[in-house]
Amino acid sequence: MPDLPEVLDRRDGPYGEAVLRRRGEHFEIIANGCFLMDTSDGRSERLLVTAALDALAEPWGANLLIGGLGVGFSLAAASADPRPGRITVLEREQAVIDWHTAGDAPLAPFAGGGHTDPRTRIVHDDLLRHLRATAERHDVVCLDIDNGPDWTVTESNDTLYTEPGLDLLQRVLAPNGVLAFWSAAPSPAFEQRLRNRFQAVGTIPVGVQVERGLPDVVYLATA
Numbered sequence: 001m002p003d004l005p006e007v008l009d010r011r012d013g014p015y016g017e018a019v020l021r022r023r024g025e026h027f028e029i030i031a032n033g034c035f036l037m038d039t040s041d042g043r044s045e046r047l048l049v050t051a052a053l054d055a056l057a058e059p060w061g062a063n064l065l066i067g068g069l070g071v072g073f074s075l076a077a078a079s080a081d082p083r084p085g086r087i088t089v090l091e092r093e094q095a096v097i098d099w100h101t102a103g104d105a106p107l108a109p110f111a112g113g114g115h116t117d118p119r120t121r122i123v124h125d126d127l128l129r130h131l132r133a134t135a136e137r138h139d140v141v142c143l144d145i146d147n148g149p150d151w152t153v154t155e156s157n158d159t160l161y162t163e164p165g166l167d168l169l170q171r172v173l174a175p176n177g178v179l180a181f182w183s184a185a186p187s188p189a190f191e192q193r194l195r196n197r198f199q200a201v202g203t204i205p206v207g208v209q210v211e212r213g214l215p216d217v218v219y220l221a222t223a
Contacts, residue, residue, distance in 0.1 A: 008106065011095045015154055018095040020106070027071065027106060029096065031153045037070050039110050044182060044206035044216035045073035045144060051204055052140045052180035053083050055220050061085035063174070065138040067127045068145035069096050072111030079114035087119045088138075092126040092145075128159060131168040139174045148183030148217075149190035161190055166197065173223050181219040194221045 003024035010019045016032035028038040037045075049066070053059045064084040066074050069091035078087045091097050099107045101115060101122075114120055123130070127145055146152040149161035159165045161181075169179055179198075183190075186205070194201045198221040205215040 009095065009099065013093060013095060015092060018093050020095070020099050022106075027110075029071065031093075034147070034153060036147065036153060039071050039107075042071070042073035042076075042110070044218060045070065046077035047204065047206060048142050048144055048180050048182045048218050049074050049077040049140075050081060051202075051218055051220060052142055052178045053081060055178045055200075055202070055222055056139060057176055059083040059139075062139040063137070064088070064140045065090065065142065065172070067141070067143040069100060069111075069122065070144060071107050072100060072114065074142060074144055075114035075120070076110065076112030079112055079117040079120065084119060084140075087114070087117065087121070089114075089120065089122045090125055090127050090130055091122065092124070094124055097122060097124055128156065128165075128168070131172055134172060136172065137174040137177075138172055139177045140180065141169060141173060141177070142180040142182075143169075144182040148185055149181070149187045151184060161187075161193075163193070163197075166193070170223060175223065177223050179219075179221040179223070181221075183217045183219065185214040186217050191219060194219060198222060 005021040005023045008020045019030040021028040026039045029036045060083050062084050063086045066089045069089050146157050152158050200222040202220040204218040207215050
């Protein structure tokens with residue numbers, strides 16, 4: 001019989017319910033009843049960061065923004081890489097930050113020590129609000145806050161993958177910067193939207209361990 005999930009924490013917040021579950025040796029994050037991510041693999045979440053840095057013409061000292069702390073795989077990849085000069089992680093759910101930093105912090109090991117990296121700053125804020133307010137520019141922006149452009153956690157996130165959302169993202173992107181998007185499945189319409197406005201667009205499929213028929217996809221867009 002498959003392992004039954006054990007609920008470790010459940011919280012109601014401004015964006016709905018956030019739940020941390022343990023299934024066997026792995027942890028799962030559920031947002032508003034929607035499975036968001038778990039700790040069983042993480043290859044595509046790490047690739048989101050490393051491939052974006054690889055796409056930069058001058059990656060050393062890069063100012064890197066990660067949208068979504070999640071289980072910590074992207075932060076782990078950023079911290080393990082010597083190229084970023086600054087790593088900012090935006091997370092809108094206080095519960096997720098606490099699962100990494102408070103009490104027994106069950107998700108902390110999956111961030112690979114990224115929390116204590118002197119280059120790292122974890123910011124409790126909504127990504128869209130941050131994009132509209134900040135004057136900072138980033139060489140790399142990596143987004144992993146949804147299951148993809150066609151499967152967002154909340155309706156407000158839909159904006160990020162439309163023309164107005166891409167306008168906001170380009171506004172905070174440094175010249176020749178790179179945008180990276182994580183998706184749980186291919187999104188041809190979103191890929192075409194990127195190709196219509198960016199000089200270079202790449203797609204990287206990543207096979208997953210769970211047999212659900214579709215690979216994870218990392219989209220890269222160079223300004």
